[in-house]
Protein backbone atom coordinates (compact mmCIF):
# COMPACT_ATOMS: atom_id res chain seq x y z
CA UNK A 607 0.00 0.00 0.00
CA UNK A 608 1.60 3.26 -1.12
CA UNK A 609 1.33 6.31 1.13
CA UNK A 610 2.64 9.82 0.50
CA UNK A 611 3.78 11.71 3.62
CA UNK A 612 4.19 15.51 3.64
CA UNK A 613 5.95 17.55 6.34
CA UNK A 614 6.09 21.29 5.67
CA UNK A 615 8.68 23.15 7.77
CA UNK A 616 9.61 26.82 7.88
CA UNK A 617 12.22 26.61 5.10
CA UNK A 618 11.57 23.22 3.52
CA UNK A 619 8.89 20.72 2.61
CA UNK A 620 9.97 17.15 3.35
CA UNK A 621 8.17 14.38 1.52
CA UNK A 622 8.42 10.59 1.49
CA UNK A 623 6.77 7.75 -0.34
CA UNK A 624 6.21 4.55 1.62
CA UNK A 625 5.15 1.14 0.34
CA UNK A 626 3.77 -0.42 3.52
CA UNK A 627 6.66 -0.13 6.04
CA UNK A 628 9.29 0.33 3.30
CA UNK A 629 10.53 3.80 2.41
CA UNK A 630 10.56 4.13 -1.40
CA UNK A 631 12.18 7.57 -1.31
CA UNK A 632 12.48 10.63 0.87
CA UNK A 633 13.28 14.13 -0.40
CA UNK A 634 13.81 17.49 1.22
CA UNK A 635 12.50 20.32 -0.98
CA UNK A 636 14.37 23.43 0.16
CA UNK A 637 12.64 26.81 -0.10
CA UNK A 638 15.18 29.62 -0.26
CA UNK A 639 14.61 33.12 1.11
CA UNK A 640 14.02 34.21 -2.50
CA UNK A 641 11.40 31.46 -3.00
CA UNK A 642 9.56 32.58 0.14
CA UNK A 643 10.00 36.36 -0.20
CA UNK A 644 6.90 36.97 -2.40
CA UNK A 645 4.55 35.49 0.23
CA UNK A 646 3.24 37.70 3.01
CA UNK A 647 1.71 34.84 5.03
CA UNK A 648 2.75 31.18 5.27
CA UNK A 649 -0.74 30.24 4.03
CA UNK A 650 0.06 32.03 0.75
CA UNK A 651 2.85 29.49 0.11
CA UNK A 652 0.30 26.72 -0.40
CA UNK A 653 0.36 26.57 -4.23
CA UNK A 654 4.14 27.00 -4.48
CA UNK A 655 4.75 24.08 -2.08
CA UNK A 656 2.10 21.85 -3.66
CA UNK A 657 3.57 22.44 -7.14
CA UNK A 658 7.06 21.61 -5.80
CA UNK A 659 5.70 18.29 -4.47
CA UNK A 660 3.84 17.31 -7.63
CA UNK A 661 6.89 18.21 -9.78
CA UNK A 662 9.10 15.87 -7.74
CA UNK A 663 6.56 13.06 -8.00
CA UNK A 664 6.39 13.60 -11.78
CA UNK A 665 10.19 13.70 -12.15
CA UNK A 666 10.43 10.43 -10.22
CA UNK A 667 7.74 8.82 -12.38
CA UNK A 668 5.45 8.11 -9.40
CA UNK A 669 2.02 6.94 -10.54
CA UNK A 670 -0.38 8.89 -8.32
CA UNK A 671 -3.22 6.46 -8.93
CA UNK A 672 -1.21 3.84 -6.99
CA UNK A 673 -1.43 5.94 -3.80
CA UNK A 674 -3.78 4.66 -1.11
CA UNK A 675 -3.57 7.73 1.19
CA UNK A 676 -1.84 11.05 1.69
CA UNK A 677 -0.83 12.10 5.21
CA UNK A 678 0.39 15.53 6.32
CA UNK A 679 1.85 16.95 9.52
CA UNK A 680 -1.09 18.44 11.38
CA UNK A 681 -1.22 22.13 12.02
CA UNK A 682 -2.18 24.57 14.75
CA UNK A 683 -5.75 23.47 15.30
CA UNK A 684 -7.84 23.80 18.42
CA UNK A 685 -6.75 21.08 20.90
CA UNK A 686 -6.92 17.59 19.33
CA UNK A 687 -6.28 14.04 20.52
CA UNK A 688 -3.13 12.08 19.69
CA UNK A 689 -3.13 9.73 16.71
CA UNK A 690 -4.83 10.02 13.32
CA UNK A 691 -7.55 12.37 12.14
CA UNK A 692 -9.13 12.17 8.73
CA UNK A 693 -8.85 15.56 6.99
CA UNK A 694 -12.38 16.82 6.29
CA UNK A 695 -14.03 20.08 5.21
CA UNK A 696 -14.22 21.36 8.80
CA UNK A 697 -10.48 20.89 9.31
CA UNK A 698 -9.68 22.43 5.93
CA UNK A 699 -11.80 25.47 6.78
CA UNK A 700 -10.00 25.90 10.12
CA UNK A 701 -6.47 25.40 8.70
CA UNK A 702 -7.07 27.59 5.66
CA UNK A 703 -9.18 30.40 7.10
CA UNK A 704 -8.79 30.43 10.88
CA UNK A 705 -5.64 28.66 12.09
CA UNK A 706 -4.87 29.41 15.73
CA UNK A 707 -1.44 30.64 14.61
CA UNK A 708 0.67 30.91 11.47
CA UNK A 709 2.81 27.77 11.08
CA UNK A 710 4.10 25.81 8.09
CA UNK A 711 2.50 22.63 9.44
CA UNK A 712 -0.93 24.16 8.72
CA UNK A 713 -0.18 23.42 5.06
CA UNK A 714 0.36 19.68 5.70
CA UNK A 715 -3.31 18.77 6.06
CA UNK A 716 -4.38 21.21 3.34
CA UNK A 717 -2.02 19.84 0.68
CA UNK A 718 -2.76 16.24 1.69
CA UNK A 719 -6.50 16.89 1.40
CA UNK A 720 -6.41 18.47 -2.04
CA UNK A 721 -4.10 15.81 -3.49
CA UNK A 722 -6.14 12.97 -1.98
CA UNK A 723 -9.53 14.39 -3.01
CA UNK A 724 -8.49 14.54 -6.66
CA UNK A 725 -7.45 10.85 -6.43
CA UNK A 726 -10.53 9.74 -4.48
CA UNK A 727 -8.44 8.45 -1.55
CA UNK A 728 -8.38 9.45 2.16
CA UNK A 729 -6.10 12.06 3.68
CA UNK A 730 -4.97 12.17 7.30
CA UNK A 731 -2.99 14.17 9.79
CA UNK A 732 -1.15 12.32 12.55
CA UNK A 733 -0.01 13.49 16.00
CA UNK A 734 -0.64 17.14 15.16
CA UNK A 735 1.35 19.91 16.86
CA UNK A 736 -1.97 20.65 18.63
CA UNK A 737 -2.16 17.28 20.47
CA UNK A 738 -3.52 18.20 23.88
CA UNK A 739 -3.51 15.70 26.75
CA UNK A 740 -3.05 18.29 29.51
CA UNK A 741 -4.44 17.71 32.98
CA UNK A 742 -6.66 20.64 34.11
CA UNK A 743 -3.97 21.85 36.51
CA UNK A 744 -1.56 22.31 33.59
CA UNK A 745 -3.89 24.77 31.85
CA UNK A 746 -3.51 27.53 34.45
CA UNK A 747 -1.02 30.14 33.27
CA UNK A 748 -0.92 32.65 36.08
CA UNK A 749 -2.99 35.27 34.25
CA UNK A 750 -6.73 34.67 33.95
CA UNK A 751 -6.78 36.13 30.40
CA UNK A 752 -4.22 33.61 29.15
CA UNK A 753 -4.80 29.86 28.98
CA UNK A 754 -1.75 27.61 28.48
CA UNK A 755 -1.79 25.76 25.15
CA UNK A 756 -0.39 22.39 24.25
CA UNK A 757 1.58 23.10 21.06
CA UNK A 758 4.59 20.86 20.65
CA UNK A 759 6.65 18.56 18.45
CA UNK A 760 4.16 15.85 19.42
CA UNK A 761 4.78 13.72 16.31
CA UNK A 762 8.49 13.16 16.94
CA UNK A 763 8.22 13.24 20.74
CA UNK A 764 5.56 10.53 20.91
CA UNK A 765 7.49 8.41 18.38
CA UNK A 766 10.68 8.83 20.47
CA UNK A 767 8.77 7.96 23.66
CA UNK A 768 7.36 4.78 22.08
CA UNK A 769 10.84 3.86 20.77
CA UNK A 770 12.25 4.37 24.28
CA UNK A 771 9.59 2.10 25.74
CA UNK A 772 10.70 -0.58 23.26
CA UNK A 773 14.34 -0.11 24.32
CA UNK A 774 13.36 -0.35 27.99
CA UNK A 775 11.22 -3.41 27.26
CA UNK A 776 8.06 -2.10 28.89
CA UNK A 777 4.75 -0.82 27.47
CA UNK A 778 4.70 2.97 26.82
CA UNK A 779 1.64 3.11 29.09
CA UNK A 780 3.64 1.81 32.05
CA UNK A 781 6.34 4.49 31.93
CA UNK A 782 6.94 8.11 32.94
CA UNK A 783 9.15 9.80 30.34
CA UNK A 784 10.44 13.30 29.73
CA UNK A 785 11.17 13.98 26.05
CA UNK A 786 13.09 17.01 24.74
CA UNK A 787 12.89 17.75 20.99
CA UNK A 788 15.88 19.86 19.96
CA UNK A 789 15.40 21.32 16.47
CA UNK A 790 14.97 24.81 15.00
CA UNK A 791 12.31 25.06 17.73
CA UNK A 792 12.63 23.30 21.09
CA UNK A 793 9.77 21.84 23.12
CA UNK A 794 9.92 19.44 26.09
CA UNK A 795 7.12 17.12 27.24
CA UNK A 796 6.31 14.80 30.12
CA UNK A 797 4.54 11.52 29.31
CA UNK A 798 2.67 9.96 32.21
CA UNK A 799 1.47 6.42 31.51
CA UNK A 800 1.01 6.98 27.76
CA UNK A 801 -0.32 10.54 27.87
CA UNK A 802 1.55 13.79 27.26
CA UNK A 803 0.17 15.49 30.36
CA UNK A 804 2.27 18.68 30.25
CA UNK A 805 4.91 20.43 28.17
CA UNK A 806 7.36 23.30 28.30
CA UNK A 807 6.61 24.98 24.99
CA UNK A 808 8.82 27.05 22.71
CA UNK A 809 7.59 30.28 24.25
CA UNK A 810 7.63 29.16 27.87
CA UNK A 811 11.00 27.50 28.12
CA UNK A 812 14.43 27.14 26.58
CA UNK A 813 15.52 29.37 23.72
CA UNK A 814 16.31 27.49 20.52
CA UNK A 815 18.18 28.14 17.26
CA UNK A 816 15.52 30.60 16.07
CA UNK A 817 13.09 31.20 18.97
CA UNK A 818 13.52 33.30 22.07
CA UNK A 819 11.72 30.97 24.49
CA UNK A 820 10.78 32.37 27.92
CA UNK A 821 11.98 35.94 28.30
CA UNK A 822 11.21 38.32 31.18
CA UNK A 823 7.55 39.38 30.72
CA UNK A 824 7.88 43.05 31.62
CA UNK A 825 10.77 43.59 29.21
CA UNK A 826 8.77 41.82 26.51
CA UNK A 827 5.79 44.13 27.02
CA UNK A 828 8.09 47.17 26.68
CA UNK A 829 9.56 45.70 23.47
CA UNK A 830 6.06 45.25 22.03
CA UNK A 831 5.32 48.95 22.58
CA UNK A 832 8.53 49.88 20.75
CA UNK A 833 7.96 47.61 17.75
CA UNK A 834 4.97 46.78 15.54
CA UNK A 835 3.26 43.50 16.47
CA UNK A 836 4.59 41.67 13.39
CA UNK A 837 8.16 42.84 14.02
CA UNK A 838 8.05 41.94 17.72
CA UNK A 839 6.61 38.50 16.92
CA UNK A 840 9.32 37.89 14.30
CA UNK A 841 11.93 38.92 16.84
CA UNK A 842 10.89 36.19 19.28
CA UNK A 843 9.91 33.54 16.67
CA UNK A 844 12.25 33.35 13.71
CA UNK A 845 14.91 35.84 14.76
CA UNK A 846 15.27 34.87 18.44
CA UNK A 847 17.56 32.41 20.21
CA UNK A 848 20.91 31.51 18.60
CA UNK A 849 20.18 33.80 15.64
CA UNK A 850 19.74 36.84 17.86
CA UNK A 851 23.04 36.30 19.68
CA UNK A 852 25.18 34.68 16.99
CA UNK A 853 23.46 35.45 13.70
CA UNK A 854 23.01 31.82 12.71
CA UNK A 855 20.25 29.26 13.33
CA UNK A 856 22.63 26.38 12.69
CA UNK A 857 23.85 24.56 15.77
CA UNK A 858 26.55 23.04 13.57
CA UNK A 859 27.80 26.55 12.69
CA UNK A 860 27.83 27.50 16.36
CA UNK A 861 29.94 24.44 17.16
CA UNK A 862 32.41 25.54 14.47
CA UNK A 863 32.60 28.99 16.11
CA UNK A 864 33.29 27.34 19.46
CA UNK A 865 35.99 25.14 17.93
CA UNK A 866 37.62 28.36 16.65
CA UNK A 867 37.76 29.75 20.19
CA UNK A 868 34.68 32.02 20.16
CA UNK A 869 33.88 32.40 23.90
CA UNK A 870 30.58 34.27 23.34
CA UNK A 871 29.35 31.38 21.14
CA UNK A 872 30.28 28.89 23.88
CA UNK A 873 28.49 30.91 26.56
CA UNK A 874 25.27 31.21 24.52
CA UNK A 875 25.29 27.58 23.35
CA UNK A 876 25.91 26.30 26.87
CA UNK A 877 23.10 28.59 28.11
CA UNK A 878 20.79 26.79 25.66
CA UNK A 879 21.78 23.45 27.25
CA UNK A 880 21.30 24.97 30.72
CA UNK A 881 17.77 26.14 29.86
CA UNK A 882 16.86 22.77 28.30
CA UNK A 883 18.05 21.02 31.47
CA UNK A 884 15.95 23.43 33.58
CA UNK A 885 12.84 22.56 31.52
CA UNK A 886 13.51 18.85 32.06
CA UNK A 887 13.90 19.47 35.79
CA UNK A 888 10.65 21.47 35.85
CA UNK A 889 8.71 18.63 34.20
CA UNK A 890 10.17 16.02 36.58
CA UNK A 891 8.03 17.62 39.30
CA UNK A 892 4.85 16.82 37.33
CA UNK A 893 5.41 13.10 38.02
CA UNK A 894 6.82 13.76 41.49
CA UNK A 895 10.31 12.79 40.39
CA UNK A 896 9.27 9.29 39.31
CA UNK A 897 10.88 9.48 35.86
CA UNK A 898 11.90 6.27 34.06
CA UNK A 899 13.92 7.94 31.27
CA UNK A 900 14.85 11.36 29.93
CA UNK A 901 14.86 11.24 26.11
CA UNK A 902 16.74 13.72 23.91
CA UNK A 903 15.75 13.80 20.23
CA UNK A 904 15.75 16.12 17.17
CA UNK A 905 18.60 17.33 14.93
CA UNK A 906 20.67 18.84 17.74
CA UNK A 907 20.59 15.52 19.62
CA UNK A 908 23.37 14.50 17.17
CA UNK A 909 25.62 16.92 19.05
CA UNK A 910 27.79 15.29 21.71
CA UNK A 911 28.62 18.73 23.10
CA UNK A 912 24.95 19.68 23.63
CA UNK A 913 23.75 16.29 24.89
CA UNK A 914 26.81 16.02 27.16
CA UNK A 915 26.03 19.34 28.85
CA UNK A 916 22.35 18.44 29.29
CA UNK A 917 23.11 14.93 30.49
CA UNK A 918 25.48 16.22 33.18
CA UNK A 919 22.70 18.36 34.66
CA UNK A 920 19.75 15.91 34.41
CA UNK A 921 21.12 12.40 34.88
CA UNK A 922 20.33 12.65 38.59
CA UNK A 923 16.65 12.57 37.50
CA UNK A 924 16.78 9.40 35.34
CA UNK A 925 18.98 7.64 32.77
CA UNK A 926 19.21 9.60 29.51
CA UNK A 927 18.28 8.00 26.18
CA UNK A 928 19.50 9.63 22.93
CA UNK A 929 17.35 9.33 19.79
CA UNK A 930 19.01 11.83 17.42
CA UNK A 931 17.20 13.25 14.39
CA UNK A 932 13.52 13.12 13.71
CA UNK A 933 11.58 10.43 11.94
CA UNK A 934 8.53 12.54 11.31
CA UNK A 935 7.87 11.32 7.77
CA UNK A 936 8.12 7.70 8.85
CA UNK A 937 5.86 8.36 11.86
CA UNK A 938 3.29 9.99 9.56
CA UNK A 939 3.39 7.19 6.99
CA UNK A 940 3.25 4.35 9.53
CA UNK A 941 0.41 6.07 11.38
CA UNK A 942 -1.63 6.28 8.16
CA UNK A 943 -0.73 2.67 7.34
CA UNK A 944 -2.09 1.47 10.69
CA UNK A 945 -5.36 3.24 9.88
CA UNK A 946 -5.56 1.70 6.39
CA UNK A 947 -4.89 -1.76 7.89
CA UNK A 948 -7.62 -1.22 10.49
CA UNK A 949 -5.16 -1.41 13.40
CA UNK A 950 -6.03 2.16 14.42
CA UNK A 951 -9.13 4.28 13.83
CA UNK A 952 -8.87 7.79 12.41
CA UNK A 953 -10.84 10.31 14.41
CA UNK A 954 -13.34 12.64 12.75
CA UNK A 955 -12.50 16.32 13.23
CA UNK A 956 -15.67 18.07 14.42
CA UNK A 957 -14.42 21.17 16.23
CA UNK A 958 -15.36 24.62 15.03
Ligand SMILES: Nc1ncnc2c1ncn2[C@@H]1O[C@H](COP(=O)(O)OP(=O)(O)O)[C@@H](O)[C@H]1O
Nearest residue numbers: 789790791815855856857858904905906908909
Ligand atom coordinates in the same frame (compact mmCIF):
# COMPACT_ATOMS: atom_id res chain seq x y z
N1 LIG B 1 25.50 16.67 13.92
C1 LIG B 1 24.93 17.77 14.40
N2 LIG B 1 25.45 18.41 15.47
C2 LIG B 1 24.87 19.52 15.96
N3 LIG B 1 23.76 20.08 15.44
C3 LIG B 1 23.19 19.48 14.38
C4 LIG B 1 23.72 18.31 13.80
N4 LIG B 1 22.94 17.95 12.75
C5 LIG B 1 21.96 18.89 12.69
N5 LIG B 1 22.11 19.79 13.65
C6 LIG B 1 21.30 20.98 13.94
O1 LIG B 1 19.94 20.61 14.11
C7 LIG B 1 19.11 21.73 13.83
C8 LIG B 1 17.92 21.29 12.98
O2 LIG B 1 17.26 20.25 13.64
P1 LIG B 1 15.93 19.56 13.02
O3 LIG B 1 15.42 18.59 14.02
O4 LIG B 1 16.25 19.08 11.64
O5 LIG B 1 15.04 20.84 13.04
P2 LIG B 1 13.79 21.37 12.21
O6 LIG B 1 13.11 20.15 11.62
O7 LIG B 1 13.05 22.07 13.27
O8 LIG B 1 14.40 22.29 11.18
C9 LIG B 1 19.99 22.77 13.14
O9 LIG B 1 20.31 23.80 14.04
C10 LIG B 1 21.23 21.96 12.79
O10 LIG B 1 22.40 22.77 12.74
Ligand SMILES: CCCC(=O)OP(=O)(O)O
Nearest residue numbers: 615735757758759790791
Ligand atom coordinates in the same frame (compact mmCIF):
# COMPACT_ATOMS: atom_id res chain seq x y z
C1 LIG C 1 4.51 24.62 17.73
C2 LIG C 1 5.38 23.42 17.97
C3 LIG C 1 5.83 22.76 16.70
C4 LIG C 1 6.95 23.51 16.05
O1 LIG C 1 7.36 24.57 16.49
O2 LIG C 1 7.46 22.96 14.95
P1 LIG C 1 8.75 23.49 14.13
O3 LIG C 1 9.88 23.63 15.12
O4 LIG C 1 8.97 22.40 13.12
O5 LIG C 1 8.39 24.82 13.53
